[in-house]
Amino acid sequence: MLKGQLLFVAPFFFLWPLLQKRSMHALRVLAGFAATSALIVSPWLLRTPTAWAALAAVASISSLFVLRYKLPHGAVWLAGVIGCAVFVIGAFTGGSFAWLQVGFIYGTEHYPYLFITSCYNLPSLLSKVGLSLKDSFVSIHLGSMHLHVTLQWTLRLLYLGALALCARGLARHLRDRDPRVLIAIAAPWLLMLALLGQMHERYLMWGAVVSAVALGVSVRLSIIHFIISIASTTMIVHVMLIDKKLEATLPAIDVLKHIRSYGAIVVLGCVAVYLWNTLSIRIPIFQHREVRPGATSSLALAPEPEEA
Template sequence: MVVRSLFRRLCAGQFARRIFVALLVITLLVAGIGLRQWTWQKTKHVRFQHDIVNGFYWGSETLAEGRKLSPDAPDSWFAFFRGYFALYDRVKREAYEGDYGLDYPPLRLLAMSIWARQVREQFPGVDDGHPEHVKPLLHANLVCELISAVALFFLVRLWMRRASGATGSPFLRRVPAERRALICGLTAASVAWLESSMILDAHGWPQWDAWIVPFYLLAALAASTKRWFWCGCLLAAGAMLKGQLLFVAPFFVLWPLWQKRWASALRLLVGFTTTAALLVSPWLLRTPAAWISVTIIGLVGSFIILRRRLPHAGAWIAGLTALTAFIAGALAGGSFAWLQIGFLYGSEHYPYLFISSCYNLPFLLDNLGWSLKWPMWSYEFGSRYVAITPQWTLRVLYLGTLALCARGAARHTRNRDPRGLIAIAAPWLVMFALLGQMQERYLVWGAVVSAVALGVSVRLSAIHFVISVASTAMIAHVMLIDKKLEATLRVINLLHNVRPYASGVVLVCVAVCLWDALAVRLPMFQSRRYRRLEPASLSLGATAEEV
């Protein structure tokens, strides 16, 4: 009673509340950083070294290609970028039967090349199989995790404010409505910051899956505030780090389409195309003729668009210029090796229903004897052969479910329902649950983003923690299998045996999240005030929504 009374007095004043919140945030920040350092130290003997070695190898190949092309200044930045821009073409030219080995998109290859350059400068005689000085990559992971937590805070607070603090959590209903959005945002961000599977993935494995999380969350925030052009820009930039972001990117295109806002969807595509063209222009525009054609069409298009005073003129000018860049690249000798190696190759590199240890539907299908390209039904007419395989069946099922998630986001936006947050998180969960060729780490994105459930309901919050445990277990299982230490054999055997049951649990959890993403909001959670008003904008101000 004394502690409760003291807590109430402390939170009574606005200044005291701010001090308390600031101290809480600092404590969580320091604790999260310490937990990551502890994870890195304690996983030394079970660390999955293959990804570090692979990244260092391809970064070193960039440096070697640069030295070969610029022997007069082999260690200069000019030589570095020459090697970076030439590596995709060299790998494609030297590949045997389409086996490239390299599957990095452009920005991830750039990051690994910069890291390899730094390591080579500090450790000139380092062995390719034992790279040193991994901390820069761990710091990059840390920064991305921190940005993700901040973005998730603003996303949850935004939706809760729009819903006037409506929530299905009985605990949060006891909090005054004006503070509820802040508390929900802080709770969700704190859980995401301390997410066990992300920490193990980024600082125990380590891998670079954390790099695309802030791009997705910031894209969701941009979409929620109707900044569709910037949403497309963020998705394109994130996809250049890890192509898996492209699996869920159609969700943002379908969202405004369900609202019959064709211009919004088009602006998103323009932003995506513009950013992609900007990042890959060194490969596309390799001749003066290509640059001249893009410049002329861009100037002429700018003149026409500005003269007609079209809305969002800057976006249309950028989109026209970007489209011209891709056409010029195709017609004027540009290279698309970055596309074939960085994106297409990875999608067919592992022709299996699942990889390593996955708790999902493809794992259960594999236990039934199915394979990724097994012809479930086939038909021949003349020289043509058509077959329906599990790979394409699961892809079609996933796309249909993704469209339903977008439908749910559009509906919850109209109803000012905080369960729109679940619709935003659902694509990552559905992707892992349904698609083939998934790796055990890919649930980590759903585990982090599903932390938005902390602002929606207790039931969905519990599901988030179940997903988090499942994601952590899969990552730990593969790490332990790689080393197979005697002390961990019993744990490995346990994790191996629970896979069918864990797969069922994960599928049930995903189904529940999907239902909440699609369901019509219950009247008991609707604000009487908002039933009589037109839908309002998901913005920090009081701007009305475009209908």
């Protein structure tokens, strides 16, 4: 599903194998993403016979090169090269990038707000102290060059850093065969709404659904999953009530408006717990140990086997 907001989680699936030191698996992810995206948007990018001829030439030369030198993982390299070639050829032959402008860029430019309607996240708390999305958060002066990093990009960089931490925790949990690997997979979906600006209230629904994997990890994390689900439902109900604004629902709207800050704190706390479980390491005494076949506990009631 190539929805702009969901693609914020996409780097996680590249960082996951990369931090496991499986560079070829990471390359497979990039090549697959490039090839699939190119296939979908090729009708807009390759609009002339010249463009298709150029792509055929690139594909032919790349295929001959892979076959001639018998490159390992040749299909991966071929898919990546052809996928990238579609975008490059489209840019030089007058291809249309309207799909990018309308589908991905328009929303970020049309809604320059820290949050949309009712949202329990960090940007909603930042708006309470008077900050806005396009405020300059960090200014860097390098000689005659002035670099201003807006709050929007600061939150994005913070989120990307959190994704890298989640991928690192996931790699460690996989190595240790820790069930909290499920939490590491769910955490990016929760962090997306918790940290990023311009989020709608409904985007927590994906995090609430994915966080259901906590039922297979622990009771404590399962309770947090239900809290997140309640918060997601509350935000959606709040927006639905605002859309109708019936006389009978005005008191409920006021209550939900006043608890928004408290809801944001609760959601951020829940996400912090998930992130902590993604990054934390079990104390050795609490780690699961394999029981060797035939080994008996010193407190076992069964008679000890006689020595030969």
